[in-house]
Amino acid sequence: MTSNLYLLGFGPEGWGPVLVRAGLMTLAVSIAAFLLGTVLGTLTVWGRVSGNIWARRLAETYVVVLRGVPDLLVIFLFYFGGRQVVAFFGTALGFEGPFDISGFVAGMLAIGLISGAAQSEVLRGAYQAVPTGTLEAGRVVGMTRWQLFRRITAPQAMVTAIPGMGNQWQSVIKESALVSVTGLVETMRQVSIAAGTTQEPFLFYAAAAVIYLVITTMSDQVFRLLERRTMAGYSGEAR
16 A cells, blocks of 8 residues: 555646545535534524524424434435425426536535534523523613623623534534535545545545544634633633
8 A cells, every 4th residue: 555655646646636625625515514504503592592482392393303313314305305396496487407406505505404403502501501690780781682692692602612513513524424425526525436446445545534634633723722712701811
């Protein structure tokens, strides 16, 4: 295998450039899915803590279903089911086929939906960790619900939520490998192609492990920095 390391290089026979592009695609779909999950998770928390019984039931159903269904199945439903939905509306509007949905969109939506259910649990715990006395003090001085959220709830909740959100981000990166089943050329798809073409499966799957480790390690450092910065404001230390 050592003699074949040139296959990972950037020379004429090297797969280095396409592996870098695949790693960037993994990062892109992960970021898009994580941001979507954050929005869905925030809305879900709002539904669960609001006084509206229907909003609470809808939010609880979303969490139960998405945490109980295999991730791969959700991706298949979005990819193949999304094709049928697009074809239905396209035909109804008078457009000519064929109709398709990109692997990026299907994977991003599916993983984002899955991540939203998990992130909602992290955010709900962070919200419940905010001292009620602080909220009551804000109400006493006449703050509106939006002012309470912006000035008190969100800043204090994020201190508690950042470590858990970091874990969720790492999960999203690993779940992005499942998007390869849609044909999207991200890291796992690209190394599978390279392994089959060169007959060097161990070399390329080991390279994939390195790519994922680089992304997750750098991400962990970013979240650690965010955690230190937020904690500095409460400990009174500049870090």
